[in-house]
Amino acid sequence: NAGVTQTPKFQVLKTGQSMTLQCAQDMNHNSMYWYRQDPGMGLRLIYYSASEGTTDKGEVPNGYNVSRLNKREFSLRLESAAPSQTSVYFCASSEVSGSTDTQYFGPGTRLTVL
Amino acid sequence: GNSVTQMEGPVTLSEEAFLTINCTYTATGYPSLFWYVQYPGEGLQLLLKATKADDKGSNKGFEATYRKETTSFHLEKGSVQVSDSAVYFCATFSSGAGSYQLTFGKGTKLSVIP
Numbered sequence: 404n405a406g407v408t409q410t411p412k413f414q415v416l417k418t419g420q421s422m423t424l425q426c427a428q429d430m431n432h433n434s435m436y437w438y439r440q441d442p443g444m445g446l447r448l449i450y451y452s453a454s455e456g457t458t459d460k461g462e463v464p465n466g467y468n469v470s471r472l473n474k475r476e477f478s479l480r481l482e483s484a485a486p487s488q489t490s491v492y493f494c495a496s497s498e499v500s501g502s503t504d505t506q507y508f509g510p511g512t513r514l515t516v517l
Numbered sequence: 518g519n520s521v522t523q524m525e526g527p528v529t530l531s532e533e534a535f536l537t538i539n540c541t542y543t544a545t546g547y548p549s550l551f552w553y554v555q556y557p558g559e560g561l562q563l564l565l566k567a568t569k570a571d572d573k574g575s576n577k578g579f580e581a582t583y584r585k586e587t588t589s590f591h592l593e594k595g596s597v598q599v600s601d602s603a604v605y606f607c608a609t610f611s612s613g614a615g616s617y618q619l620t621f622g623k624g625t626k627l628s629v630i631p
Contacts, residue, residue, distance in 0.1 A: 407560070436618075445521075445606060445621035446561070461618055493560055503549050503568045503610075506619060508560030 405429055407509035409494050415515045416484045424479040424512050426494030434497045435477035436461075436506065437469060439490040446493065452477055453499075484516045519544040519611040523622035526604075530597055530629050538592040538625045540581075540607035550574075550583055550590040551608040551619070561606065564592075597629045 407428045416422055428435065433454045438446040448461030452471040466488060468480045477496075481488060492512045497504040524539040542550065549568045553561040565574030570585035579594045590607060607622040 443623055445623040446619075447621075448618045451618065495561075503566070505563045505566070506561075508562065510558075510560045 407494055407496055407507050409492075409509040409512050411512060412510070413513050415517065416481075417517050418485060420484050421480070421482050422484065422514075423481075424492055424494075424514075425476070426478065426509060427476045428494075428496040428507070429475065430496060430498075430507065431474070432496040432507075433474070433499050434504075435471065436495040436497075437467075437477070437479045438493045438495065439463065439488075440493060440511070441490050449479065449492075484514075486516045488514065489516045490514060519548060519609045519620045521607050521609055521620055521622040523605075523607045523625055525623070525625065527626040527628060530627070532599055532629055532631050533596045534629075536592070536594040536597045536601075536627070538605055538607075538627070540590045540592065540622060542588050542590065542607075542609045544588070544609055544611070547585065549610045550581070551610070552579070552581055552590070552592050553606045553608060553621075555604045555606065555624070557603070564605070597627070599629045599631055602627055602629045 410425045436451040437449040447463050450469040452458045455474045470478045494509040495506040497506045520543045551566045552564040554564045555561045565576040567574040567583035573582045581592045604624045604626045606624045608619045
């Protein structure tokens with residue numbers, strides 16, 4: 404039982420390049436989330452998927468797209484990377500998107516955009 | 518939406534010292550409250566939570582009580598260990614208009630020295 408896995412662990416991009424961050428969970432959770440973590444800012448929600456087939460914007464969605472490929476997988480795409488997207492990205496999942504549910508986090512992807 | 522304010526760090530304590538990390542929130546209604554911990558190089562993991570007023574969450578010697586009257590959820594531990602060195606995040610659950618998300622504080626870095 405690996406929990407939440409993310410690939411890659413590290414990535415360096417040049418401005419304007421595109422890439423997809425992959426996330427998968429093996430806990431049969433319905434809800435999945437993408438956050439970014441910046442120094443002194445805590446975590447901010449980019450997008451979430453309350454259930455398979457649905458996605459919704461979070462607090463900071465601009466410059467990103469997501470795909471809920473199936474129940475297990477939730478990917479985050481940067482179409483044209485910008486230096487402001489340099490950050491650590493975390494994927495998380497929860498059984499449902501209810502108010503008491505624990506979110507389980509992956510180990511993160513550290514992205515640098517030059 | 519909801520917001521969370523937690524004490525700024527870093528906090529440096531000697532082993533076996535008493536720990537308090539303050540957290541206050543603003544919210545409509547009575548949201549669930551959480552403390553997450555991030556150990557170096559890892560993703561976040563749930564430390565404890567409380568879902569209604571006067572609830573006390575506890576885990577690994579840490580405690581926090583949901584105080585509605587002061588809108589607070591302060592984290593305490595009676596005797597910290599070197600292994601408690603990590604970043605601690607207070608969070609509240611927000612929902613409304615189909616949106617569900619955790620709102621995090623900015624994090625408090627704790628360093629425990631032998």
